[in-house]
Structure formats: structure tokens, C-alpha cells
Amino acid sequence: MTAPRPDRPPTADLARLAELHGVATSYRPAPDRTVTASPVAVTRVLAALGVDASTPETIRAALAARERELGARLLPPTVVAWQGTEPAALGALPAGTRLHVETEQGATRTTVEGLPPGVHRLTATAPGGRTAEAHIVVAPARLPAPAGRSYGFLVQLYSLLSRRSWGMGDLGDLGELAAWAGRVLGAGFVQVNPLHAAVPGTPTDPSPYRPSSRRFPDPVHLRVENVPEFAHVEDRERVAGLLERAARLRESVLDKGALIDRDAVWELKREALELVRAVPLGPGRRAAYDDFLAAHGSALQDHATWNALAEVYGGDVEQWPDPLRDPRSAETARARAELTDRVDFHTWLAWLTDGQLVAAQHAAREAGMPVGIVHDLAVGVHPGGADAWAGRDHFATGMSVGAPPDAFNARGQDWGLPPWRPDRLAESGYAPYRALLQALFRSAGALRIDHVMGLFRLWWVPQGLPPTDGTYVRHDAEAMLAVLVLEASRAGAIVIGEDLGTVEPGVREALRERGVLGTSVLWFERDWDGDGLPLPPAAWRPDCLATATTHDLPPTAARLTGEHVELRDRLGLLTRPLAEERASAAADTAEWLALLTRLGLLDGAGFTAGESEGVAVASEGAEESGAAGAEARAAAAEAEVDVAEAAEVAEVLAVHRFLLRTPARLVGAWLPDAVGDRRPQNLPGTWDEYPNWRLPVADAEGRPVTLEELTSSARLRALAEVLREGTREGGP
Structure with missing residues (x-):
């Protein structure tokens, strides 16, 4: 037996066999550069697709069999x-x-x-x-374009706390934000992070992009008091105690600077929901629950069974008894019967959460939002979670999704998410994919698809190999798009593809042909094929959601001031000397500010005549001596802070005025930008070094800002007014 050598390119037979199974043997990270895939990676990927390519003999036999199969088909x-x-x-x-x-x-x-x-x-x-x-x-040949032009807010739901939430933002908060933003500010949508069910653990992985299930939502987002049966819990003393604990948990984040603790929130909500479940459903509610069970069938039962088993054996399937790792085994069937009550508890939670998701979208549309809630679809699921367990026949064993080396990450990326097998999806008529989309579109006015390029191809990394030793595997992109367009059109929803980074030629064109919007982020929009300067607004594509930043990028204020460089330096993430990084960031920002000024969007950088005069008077007074001099110096310092803040606000407004000058159909504002928050919600490349996915929305000083305070923020209203005027009919 002769194993493939990693230092040699794939043989002609292996390359041909791989091609016939949609496996790439090379890729192009740049138009002028081709990288050959490792034969070891290609061989292991083929093995995950059920193809033995371990020796020259098995390669020839598999190739002949595949050619016969395709020729006879x-x-x-x-x-x-x-x-x-x-x-x-x-x-x-x-x-x-x-x-x-x-x-x-x-x-x-x-x-x-x-x-x-x-x-x-x-x-x-x-x-x-x-x-x-x-x-x-x-x-349908394509999805219709959004009706008119609208703007909206982007926010990580857990970070949006009100004085009613239990330590993290919930679906009640989402409905309130949408109703207020639609009715008062004229916003057209609210985009949130994935609300998929998480894998339980100690601690739970807080990232919303590595869930247990993408099809079913996480009940940690429930507003417990909005469950109708909550009002009928008989033990009111215990209810009062739960509400007191919820208040302490909320206050620890809002008033004492604690991080959002998802596990503590869920522990408290689970205890409350166990009480609520003891209250019998009324006839109408029972009928609605029965309809939900019938509509989701065995998929819901599998999801609930996994959760019930996880309560007994933990959230890592690899630690379960061997027979229980198979969802179709006789032992699993017996365990499901023994855990009937817990299985029903988890199906009930899924129903409650689905109902509150639908209610949030209803509140958004009732408030006049033409789109409403924009949900986010993560790239994949945790390898030991409910979806991977229940649908294991559709997942590639021993493989993980990631990204090849590029200009931003020379070592590539391994996201730890098992990929769907394209062959199994096609054989099923894309049943798991269709069911996933149908579930999400139930409560969505639009769906953002993270790494939408994954509809075309994904970078597979064999277990135990570095991300550099992976290769691309293709889906039938036409079929993936057709299913997406079909389900979105049935729901009357918009689709937004996150197509940032390295995108294969033809992908954006194919998406645009089918009516799928792209994503354009200000700082990345440059003339990369020309002088590299910021792209003027008229040159932007119209079929996109245009934003200034995302959850993985610095907030706008941090970008403008260079604070994002200082943060990365403190965490040891810089790849160049600090001085070089500072200079590069400052030059990048200066080019954008120069363009904003040339367009008349940043006249005076926000300094009004009165503010400039106040600085001058205060500065002159600072030269005085004694108590009067001290007062003057304090006045000067205060005036400088005020002017600096005014300049920052003016720059943030100018950035969004620029977005409005583009032809983008949707314009999104990062909600933390509206109150001056400097902290990214996620800092790629970190784990324990930075509190990813655990920060509440805060002001420029890092003080948490509640939903109630947001509604009275002059800074937010100023931004909203700019966006509202700019998206009115006839606006810029």
C-alpha cells in the first residue's frame, strides 16, 4: 500500500476523481497565484465522502466506478x-x-x-x-428587490438589556426595540445575531456562531413574564424570589460592571420555566402546541431528545455511552421513552421561543417596518450538538469548515464546524436545508447568511491537520440558491448574503442574478483594482446592505480614534510594531475623512463657531493663576471633552451620510455606534483574552446603556434623524 505524499501534487487520476466528486485539488487566493492542495487532504476529504483513494489501485477503481455511474445516470x-x-x-x-x-x-x-x-x-x-x-x-427566477429604501439597526440581542430583562437582552426587548424604532424613528429593520440553540456546558460557549442547532432557537432568549401561564403560577412567593434574583442579575451587569453571564441567566430562567410548565395549557394554547409538534415532527423530537440526554450525560456526545451516540439505536429509543417528561419540556421550550420570535416580527411589522427582524444564519453547527447528532448521515465525519490562508490570516482558519455532505443533501432533495430555512423564515422579514460563499464551496479541514492543509468542496450552487429563493419567496422575505473577504469570481454575480443582496462595509470598500483609495459612493453596488461596521470589527468611534489598534496591542494581537500599526490605521482613517470632507459631509469636523470660541476662551483662561486659573483650566478641559465628543459625533454622522450617498438598498447602523460604544462585541483571534459575546451596549466611557436610556439618547436620535431623512423618498 502506498500512501499519498503530502509534498507532491495529486496525481492525474486522483485529480480527476476529486473533480468528479466536487473536491478541489488547487485554489487561487489571488488572480495571479494558484496553490495546490495536499494529496493527503484530498484523499481524506474523499474518504469523508465515502470514496477510497488511499492507493493508486483504489483510486483507479473509484474513478472507473464514478465514470460508469455518471455515464449511466x-x-x-x-x-x-x-x-x-x-x-x-x-x-x-x-x-x-x-x-x-x-x-x-x-x-x-x-x-x-x-x-x-x-x-x-x-x-x-x-x-x-x-x-x-x-x-x-x-x-422563482429571482427574489424581488426590497420595496423602497430603508435603514435599520444592527445589534447583538444579548447585549441589549432593558430594566425588565434578566441579565441579558431577550425577545421582549427585541419586540420593544423594533416597535419603538419603527414607530418613532421610522426604521425599517432590526438585525440581530443568530438566536440558534447553544450547546450546554460549564461554561457554555457564548459564541452564537457555533450552536447546537440552527433549526431551533435558544430558550435563553425567552421573556419569561411574557409566557401567558407565568401569571398563573400558584407559588407567588417563589415567583417573587425569582424576580428578585433576576433583578440582582440584571443590576450586576447594568450597575456593577459585570459581564453578561449566559449560564447564570439560563439557570434562573430554567428554574422559572419549570414552575410555569406546571400550569396547564388552556384549550386554545394546547391546540397551538399540538399543531407545533405535528408541524416539526421527528426533527423536533430528536432535538428535544438530545437536550434531555444532555441533561443526563452532558453536552459532549463523545462522552455519552456508545449506543446513545446513534439517534436511531434501540437504546436511544428506550432512553427517549424513559425521559418522556424531559423531552416534552424541551419541545415546549422550543414552542414558547418560536412564539416569541413570531411576536417580535409581528411587533416590527405593526410598527410600520417594511422588513422587520433580520435573523442571522450561522455557517454551521457544533460537532457534538443536536443537529449533528440527529442528522449525522448528512454531515462529513472527521471534517471541519474553515478558511484557507489569506492576507488577513496566514495560518488559515478552522471553525470547528462539521460540513454537510453535498452528495447526501442532493440525494435528499436538500431536505435538511429546506427545513432549516422554513424554520428561520417563520419569524424573519429578512435572513442574513453568514459566509454566503458557503452555498458555492466550503474549505474542509481534515481532523488533526492544520487549516493550511485543507481543500475546497463544492455544493451544487444552483440547487442551493434555488432552495433559498424558493423558501424566501414563500415567506415574502429578503435575503442578505455576508460576502466579505475573499470571494470566488462569479459568486457575487450569481447572487445578484437571483436577488440576494450583498454586504458592503465602509472600510473595505476601496478601489482594489486601481489606486486603492476609498470607493466614492456612486461606485458602490446598489444590491447590498451598507454598514460602517459589524460585530467582528471595531465600532466606528474606535476606528476613527485608533483605539482599536491600542486594544489589539494590549492583547498581543499585532503582527507589526505598534508604531507601524498606528501609522497605517491613521492613514486609512485620514483617507476616508478626506473623502467625507471633499463631499461636504464633514465641514469643520463638527466644531461649531460657538464651540470653537468656547475652547479658545477656556484656553486663555487657563493661563491665569490661583483659584481662578484652576477653574479656567477645568473649564478648558471640560470644553475640550465636549468639543472632542462633538467632533466624534459629527464624524460618525458623516460616515452614515456617506452610506446614504451610495445606492445601497438597505443602510444599517451598528446600534452601539449610536451611543459611542468603543468595544467590539467579538475580537477574532481571542478566547479568554477578551470578553467576546458578553458585553452590554455601553456609552463612550463603557457605562452600560439600557434600552430605556437608548430611547432618550440625543446622540442616537441625531443619527436616526440623519438616516431617516436620507432614506426618505427623494433622499440622497
């Missing part, structure tokens, strides 16, 4: 039919092939012409009796 497992066009796969069928279609609506057809949108079953019978069955996805 009448249809691919899933066929795509964009309405108004003939599927390419049908054009290649032999003359005289008969078609039979069973639609998801229950009708039968002998042609694909005029099929309604949906996922149907297609049977093709060629002359001679050769047959093939396939799923056929019929989708």
Missing part, C-alpha cells in the same frame, strides 16, 4: 427549474423520454412546464425502459 439527484426556463438536465435526456411528476401539492403531471413553485418528485423513463427518479426544485 439519466438525471442528477436534484434538478433545478427556474420558472420560465427549461432545466438543463432535461435537455440532455434521450429523445422520447417520458416524464412523470408528482407535485408536493398532490397533483400529477407529464411535463415540467408550468409546475408550481415547490420541491416535487420527477421520474424519467427513457426508451428501452431505463428510469431515474429525482427531486425537482421549482423556484
Whole structure:
């Protein structure tokens, strides 16, 4: 047996075999550079797809088998039919092939012409009796563009605390923010972080981008008092005690500077919800719960079973007894029966959370928001979580999703998320993907898809290898897009793709063709093919959500002042000397400020005549001696702070005025920017060094700002007024 050597390129046979299975043997990090994938990585990725490529002999045998399979195949497992066009796969069928279609609506057809949108079953019978069955996805040609132009706020929900929340922002807070922002500020949407169910642990991973389940939401986001049965809990003394503990937890964050403690919040809410569950559901509520159980079927039962088992054995499936690692084993069935009460508890929690998500979207639309809540879809799930356990046949064993080395990270990235197998998805008619989208669109006016390039290809990293030794694996991008467009159109929702960073040629064009919006962040929008200078607003693409920053980037005030460089220096994250990093950041900011000034968006950098005069008078007074001099120096210091803050506010407003000058259909403002918060919610490259995903929204001094205080913030209202005027019909 001859193992592939990592220092040699894949052989011609291995390269051909990989190509036929959608596995890349090279990639291009830049137009003028090609990197060859490691044969070891290619071989291990093929093994995860069920293909033995361990020796030259097995490679030749697998290649011959694959070529025979494809040569004999009448249809691919899933066929795509964009309405108004003939599927390419049908054009290649032999003359005289008969078609039979069973639609998801229950009708039968002998042609694909005029099929309604949906996922149907297609049977093709060629002359001679050769047959093939396939799923056929019929989708509108594209999603409609958003109606008009609108602006909205971007916020991590856990960070948005009100004086009613229990230590972290919740769905009640989300509904309140949306109702207020829509009715008072004329905002069109609120975008939040993924609200997927987390993996329980001690402590729980606070990142919303490595969940246990993407299909089902996390009940930690529940507003307990909004559950109707809460008012009927008989033990009012215990309820009062829970509310007192909730107040202490809330005050520890808002008034004492503690970090958000998701585990403490969930411990308290779980105790409260156990009490609430003892209250019988009324007839109407019981009927609604039964409908929810029927609608989600075995998928919900699997999710709840995993959670019940995790209460007994912990959140790491690898530590469970072997038979329980298989969701279909007889032992798992027995455990489910023994844990019936706990399984029902978790299905009930999923129902409650789904209801409050729907209520938040209803509040947003009732407030006049044309879009409403924008939910976020993470790239993948935790390898030991509920989705990976329940749907393990659809996941690639021993693989993790990541990113290859690039200009921002020379070592590449391993995100620790198992990828879906493209072949298994296609064979199922993309059933898990469809179910996931349907669940999310129930309560979404729009869906942001993190790393939307993953619909086309993903970087797979074999377990035990560094991210540099991975390779790309392709999905059927047309099918992935068709399912996305189908489900979004059924929900009447918008789709926003996060397409930042290195994007394969043709991806943005394909997304735009199907009506999927992109994401444009100010600091990255430069003329990279020309002089590298900031891109003028007219040159921006219209089909996008335009923002100044994101949760992974410095807030605008920190970027403008260079504080983000100082933070990275304190944490040892700089790759160049501090002086170089400072100079580079200052030059970058200066170029943007110069453009804002040329466009008339930053006249005087925010210094009004009165403010400038006040600084001058105070400074002159500072030359005096004695008590009067001390007072004057204090007045000068205060005036300088006021002027500095005014200049900062003016620059933040100018940045957003610039976004409004672009043709972007949606303009988003990072909510912490509206109150001067300097701290990123997540600092990539850190774990314990920085409190990622645990910071409340705060002002420039780091003092937490409640939802109630946000509504009276003059700084926020000034930004909202700029955005509201700029997105009115006829605005810039």
C-alpha cells in the first residue's frame, strides 16, 4: 500500500476523481497565484465522502466506478427549474423520454412546464425502459428587490438589556426595540445575531456562531413574564424570589460592571420555566402546541431528545455511552421513552421561543417596518450538538469548515464546524436545508447568511491537520440558491448574503442574478483594482446592505480614534510594531475623512463657531493663576471633552451620510455606534483574552446603556434623524 505524499501534487487520476466528486485539488487566493492542495487532504476529504483513494489501485477503481455511474445516470439527484426556463438536465435526456411528476401539492403531471413553485418528485423513463427518479426544485427566477429604501439597526440581542430583562437582552426587548424604532424613528429593520440553540456546558460557549442547532432557537432568549401561564403560577412567593434574583442579575451587569453571564441567566430562567410548565395549557394554547409538534415532527423530537440526554450525560456526545451516540439505536429509543417528561419540556421550550420570535416580527411589522427582524444564519453547527447528532448521515465525519490562508490570516482558519455532505443533501432533495430555512423564515422579514460563499464551496479541514492543509468542496450552487429563493419567496422575505473577504469570481454575480443582496462595509470598500483609495459612493453596488461596521470589527468611534489598534496591542494581537500599526490605521482613517470632507459631509469636523470660541476662551483662561486659573483650566478641559465628543459625533454622522450617498438598498447602523460604544462585541483571534459575546451596549466611557436610556439618547436620535431623512423618498 502506498500512501499519498503530502509534498507532491495529486496525481492525474486522483485529480480527476476529486473533480468528479466536487473536491478541489488547487485554489487561487489571488488572480495571479494558484496553490495546490495536499494529496493527503484530498484523499481524506474523499474518504469523508465515502470514496477510497488511499492507493493508486483504489483510486483507479473509484474513478472507473464514478465514470460508469455518471455515464449511466439519466438525471442528477436534484434538478433545478427556474420558472420560465427549461432545466438543463432535461435537455440532455434521450429523445422520447417520458416524464412523470408528482407535485408536493398532490397533483400529477407529464411535463415540467408550468409546475408550481415547490420541491416535487420527477421520474424519467427513457426508451428501452431505463428510469431515474429525482427531486425537482421549482423556484422563482429571482427574489424581488426590497420595496423602497430603508435603514435599520444592527445589534447583538444579548447585549441589549432593558430594566425588565434578566441579565441579558431577550425577545421582549427585541419586540420593544423594533416597535419603538419603527414607530418613532421610522426604521425599517432590526438585525440581530443568530438566536440558534447553544450547546450546554460549564461554561457554555457564548459564541452564537457555533450552536447546537440552527433549526431551533435558544430558550435563553425567552421573556419569561411574557409566557401567558407565568401569571398563573400558584407559588407567588417563589415567583417573587425569582424576580428578585433576576433583578440582582440584571443590576450586576447594568450597575456593577459585570459581564453578561449566559449560564447564570439560563439557570434562573430554567428554574422559572419549570414552575410555569406546571400550569396547564388552556384549550386554545394546547391546540397551538399540538399543531407545533405535528408541524416539526421527528426533527423536533430528536432535538428535544438530545437536550434531555444532555441533561443526563452532558453536552459532549463523545462522552455519552456508545449506543446513545446513534439517534436511531434501540437504546436511544428506550432512553427517549424513559425521559418522556424531559423531552416534552424541551419541545415546549422550543414552542414558547418560536412564539416569541413570531411576536417580535409581528411587533416590527405593526410598527410600520417594511422588513422587520433580520435573523442571522450561522455557517454551521457544533460537532457534538443536536443537529449533528440527529442528522449525522448528512454531515462529513472527521471534517471541519474553515478558511484557507489569506492576507488577513496566514495560518488559515478552522471553525470547528462539521460540513454537510453535498452528495447526501442532493440525494435528499436538500431536505435538511429546506427545513432549516422554513424554520428561520417563520419569524424573519429578512435572513442574513453568514459566509454566503458557503452555498458555492466550503474549505474542509481534515481532523488533526492544520487549516493550511485543507481543500475546497463544492455544493451544487444552483440547487442551493434555488432552495433559498424558493423558501424566501414563500415567506415574502429578503435575503442578505455576508460576502466579505475573499470571494470566488462569479459568486457575487450569481447572487445578484437571483436577488440576494450583498454586504458592503465602509472600510473595505476601496478601489482594489486601481489606486486603492476609498470607493466614492456612486461606485458602490446598489444590491447590498451598507454598514460602517459589524460585530467582528471595531465600532466606528474606535476606528476613527485608533483605539482599536491600542486594544489589539494590549492583547498581543499585532503582527507589526505598534508604531507601524498606528501609522497605517491613521492613514486609512485620514483617507476616508478626506473623502467625507471633499463631499461636504464633514465641514469643520463638527466644531461649531460657538464651540470653537468656547475652547479658545477656556484656553486663555487657563493661563491665569490661583483659584481662578484652576477653574479656567477645568473649564478648558471640560470644553475640550465636549468639543472632542462633538467632533466624534459629527464624524460618525458623516460616515452614515456617506452610506446614504451610495445606492445601497438597505443602510444599517451598528446600534452601539449610536451611543459611542468603543468595544467590539467579538475580537477574532481571542478566547479568554477578551470578553467576546458578553458585553452590554455601553456609552463612550463603557457605562452600560439600557434600552430605556437608548430611547432618550440625543446622540442616537441625531443619527436616526440623519438616516431617516436620507432614506426618505427623494433622499440622497
